[in-house]
Amino acid sequence: MSKAAILEALRQHPFTHDMEEAWKEVLAEMARLQTYPPDALLLREGRAADAFFLIVDGLVAIEMFVPERGTLRLQTVSPGEVVGWSWALPPYRWEFDARALAETTAVVLDAAALRARMSQDCALAAWILSRLLAVVAGRLKATRLQLLDLYAPPERRTP
């Protein structure tokens, strides 16, 4: 995939669209544009968190395998959102699975290269981490609302 296509994807993606152009060029050097067929795993619990995914198209489920219950889908991530923040935090290990539910295209950033660059460029690190914090906060809020079980019958709602 050409660097121009990756750059264009970075310009369009809500996570990076208003990032300085020079930084987009830096990210494009460490990125690939990849398409995953339905049911393909983007990442797997316990493995090294070696990538950061900017979802361009498709739909991704965050899942966890639970013995005797099978694979449980917890949330989905849509185009314009990102998958994965374990790459930014030691020990850089995925805590959940992420699976494409439909054919999914993502800009996949090499996490080791991104971490190395961020350790040299504090401004870039601050920019990315502040964006990532907003993503984490949004996901946490959504999870808390899910936990409220708002649509449950009154007698089955958690207190």
Add this chain to the structure above:
Amino acid sequence: MIPSPIYTYPWAPTLERFLPAPYPVTGIRRETGDTVTLRLRPPEGRPPAFQPGQFNMLYLFGIGEVPISISGVHPRSGDLEHTVRAVGSVTRALARLRKGDVVGVRGPFGRGWPLEEAKGHDILILAGGIGLAPLRPALQHILAHRSEYEQVVLLYGARTPADLLYPAELERWRGRLDLQVLVTVDRGDEAWRGHIGVVTTLLPLAERLMDLRRAFILMCGPEVMMRVAARELEDRKVPPERIFLSLERNMKCAVGFCGHCQFGPVFICRDGPVFPLGRVRPLLEVREL
């Protein structure tokens, strides 16, 4: 500047408003494990005129009376439809009715969705759980007058795939080229290949389909969901005058006399149940109101 809606009494509170009329049940459709849609036939000479978003008081003789939104008109018979979730003694009894049983009906009451004001604009319908019921006639009206509106998007959240209301109609709506339907559930199952998460997580997708700042927003669902959604919409620069929500309180008389549904300075039954956010936002932030 968007002018504030003018509030007037849509009808005089005549005695007729207090007298239930007998409506026979002409059909019952089970929607989910605890929710049914009742089809009720108006007596001769009483056409079922109503505004989408209004409600009727349904009375079961000897049991009690409850406010239930009008969820549509049966396309062939013209009978009124009411979608009822069995959560209390009256609604449980309503959900057990059979064809031929008779329900007392008063109404319609209250203020509906601003479908006239919204003409020529994009419409975002945001529904959670049973909240789709009062929005269904609004969407049916919009689809019947489709050329009068611009982009139309439905965001609908339910607890599980089995809790989705009107599944056949949802499929038909999904098949239309002039309507975008995005559905999410809080808990998926193995067969579910769609979105999982609260309905507000679909807002960024809606934002890709329309300019929310110029859209009319119609929403109904649990009050917490509407409070969070309203905040997120205002963060996206949607004017509060264009965000409309349907509120629910303990309505009894339905004509603004008894005070059971008083919500600060307004009565939900008379001044609502549909309100522009700008009118009720301060009240939504008052706890125990």
